Amino acid sequence: MIDCKSASESLSAWLDGELRGSEAEAVGAHLDVCRQCAEQRRQMESLQAALKSALELQASSLRFEPFWRQVQERITEKRTWSAAMMDFMHSALAAPRLAWAIPVVIVALLGALSIVPAWRASRNSFASVESIDPYGRNVAVLRENETKTTVIWLYQNPEGENEPSSEAADSSSPSF
Amino acid sequence: MSRLPKLPTPAALLFSILYYCAAAALSAAEKDAQAVQVKIGTILASNQSDEFDSRLRPLQKQLKVMKYRSYRLLKEETQSAAWQGNATFEIPGGRSLVVTPQESRNKQLALQVRLLEGEQPLLDTTVRLPNRGHFLLGGPPHEGGVLILSISATLP
Numbered sequence: 581m582i583d584c585k586s587a588s589e590s591l592s593a594w595l596d597g598e599l600r601g602s603e604a605e606a607v608g609a610h611l612d613v614c615r616q617c618a619e620q621r622r623q624m625e626s627l628q629a630a631l632k633s634a635l636e637l638q639a640s641s642l643r644f645e646p647f648w649r650q651v652q653e654r655i656t657e658k659r660t661w662s663a664a665m666m667d668f669m670h671s672a673l674a675a676p677r678l679a680w681a682i683p684v685v686i687v688a689l690l691g692a693l694s695i696v697p698a699w700r701a702s703r704n705s706f707a708s709v710e711s712i713d714p715y716g717r718n719v720a721v722l723r724e725n726e727t728k729t730t731v732i733w734l735y736q737n738p739e740g741e742n743e744p745s746s747e748a749a750d751s752s753s754p755s756f
Numbered sequence: 757m758s759r760l761p762k763l764p765t766p767a768a769l770l771f772s773i774l775y776y777c778a779a780a781a782l783s784a785a786e787k788d789a790q791a792v793q794v795k796i797g798t799i800l801a802s803n804q805s806d807e808f809d810s811r812l813r814p815l816q817k818q819l820k821v822m823k824y825r826s827y828r829l830l831k832e833e834t835q836s837a838a839w840q841g842n843a844t845f846e847i848p849g850g851r852s853l854v855v856t857p858q859e860s861r862n863k864q865l866a867l868q869v870r871l872l873e874g875e876q877p878l879l880d881t882t883v884r885l886p887n888r889g890h891f892l893l894g895g896p897p898h899e900g901g902v903l904i905l906s907i908s909a910t911l912p
Contacts, residue, residue, distance in 0.1 A: 707883050729818040
């Protein structure tokens with residue numbers, strides 16, 4: 581035999597038919613002998629009946645046809661890619677999913693860091709002179725834009741030393 | 757209602773980042789181990805004739821920058837050089853060219869190039885050029901004209 585406290589806790593489930601055989605029988609037996617719990621059962625049954633009648637009344641006044649028509653339209657409509665993208669963005673940017681934005685940003689930054697220098701290098705097809713020591717001789721560095729050519733020209737003879745003949749001088753000095 | 761595409765999980769993205777970093781590190785290490793192919797073309801430029809060596813056709817536009825009338829390819833040589841290792845090329849007139857690959861960064865190679873006449877240094881320069889790129893070094897007199905060296909480097 582169960583006490584009033586246990587019967588009261590199980591009463592709602594008993595009314596809904598959710599209790600197993602022995603439990604249901606125990607609650608039913610208690611309700612047969614306990615006036616207080618029987619009164620509680622009566623009140624709950626009245627409440628359930630009132631709610632049910634109210635819901636049925638409301639349901640009869642509701643017009644479901646427009647609602648179902650809209651649902652069917654949503655199912656069959658051909659959505660534009662921009663609307664689908666907007667839905668995707670809204671979903672993707674929902675707070676619980678923002679967690680994956682951090683690794684995505686990191687991947688994007690790593691990608692940019694590896695691509696940008698290579699891209700800049702590929703655009704700069706010139707050879708560039710970083711340092712030059714001509715050991716006292718004259719030297720010229722020419723960068724020709726049209727053919728993207730870098731020329732280092734070494735003037736072989738230091739000033740006043742081993743002057744070349746006029747013919748050799750003409751040949752060893754290019755007219756860039 | 758169309759289903760939204762399934763998004764990658766943070767764990768999958770983290771794995772991608774680690775994989776990317778490991779691949780980049782391996783690629784860099786592999787490149788460091790490779791030798792650089794250095795190619796030197798020795799060209800005689802002069803104003804004594806109007807001859808243009810047909811083997812120099814790919815360089816024609818670049819050579820014309822110097823406005824000589826005649827260009828003849830005297831010699832062409834390719835050597836492999838390890839990073840920080842020397843490749844020495846004999847140049848006509850008792851000269852030599854020592855090329856030392858220094859480093860590879862952003863798909864560009866840095867080369868130290870030293871031109872010697874006997875034991876005497878004529879020029880010491882460091883040039884950064886794109887992979888498979890080239891530059892010209894000219895000036896040493898030879899047989900009534902001047903030598904122009906076409907220096908290129910390729911990282912396989």
